Every structure is written in structure tokens, then in C-alpha cells.
Amino acid sequence: MIISVIGAGSCGKEIYELARETGRLIAAGGCTLVTGGLGGVMEAASRGAKEAGGITVGILPGFSKGDANEYVQIPVVTGMSHARNVIVVRSADAVIAIAGEYGTLSEIAIALKLGRPVVGIRTWDNIEGVIRADSPAEAVRKVMELVSG
16 A cells, blocks of 8 residues: 655654654555655655655655655656646555645645545645544554555
8 A cells, every 4th residue: 555645845843753653654554655755744754654664755846866855765756846746646545644735735635636535634624525633543544444445
């Protein structure tokens, strides 16, 4: 199973640790992690997954593999700017949104349009179709249940 974690490119320590734990649990569950490959929530989730021995993929907006955070093992260079958000979502079986801003909102909308399950932790959970979770463990459990059916 492939799970995308989406969220802002910069975040505070509390959100960083939520994302790191989410990445760790994704890897511990035997899933591959896909993010946008940059900083903030994306870096934290990648860090947690890599620390747990998982596979991390970063779908980068720019033209250089060097843009990826240090925890991305497989950088995918797109040169597509924000349009790469479609690839981040389409590559996944499910999406976990953590906090975030308008880029995260666009990814949530794309995921819902494509019929991908979206579980949110402290994010745009007032959107119909976004399933709320209060912790990384609950979020990962919910996406696994939704995809495994």
C-alpha cells in the first residue's frame, strides 16, 4: 500500500512530531510513503518513515533532485511546480493530511475528486469527505481500514 502524507512546507515542532510519528507508523505497517519531498510536514513524515526502515518517495516541484529533503530515498523530479500535487495524490492508495495551507487544500480536493480516502489530523477537516483523526495512530489505522476494506 502507498500512503501520501500532505502538509505545509514549514511547521512548528508539535506538527513536525505528529508528521514524524505518522511516517514511522506508515513504515511500520509495511507501507510506502509518498510526499511532496520538501520541508515541514513532508520532511517530518519522510524522516519518521526512513527511521523505521520504510521507503520514502518525494514528488518534487522543481528541476533538481537536490531539492529533496535528506530523508527522501527516491526523488522524482517533475519541474511542474504545484501541478505535481496531482502526482502526489494519484500515486497513493490513501492520503493523510496534517495541518497545512492552500497547497494541502488543493491536494485534499484532488484526492476527493479521484476517490482517494483522506484522513486529516488538525487540517481542513470541515470539508465533506475528510475523515478526522486525533492522532497519527488513529489516522494510519483509518487509512489502512479504508483501503483494505
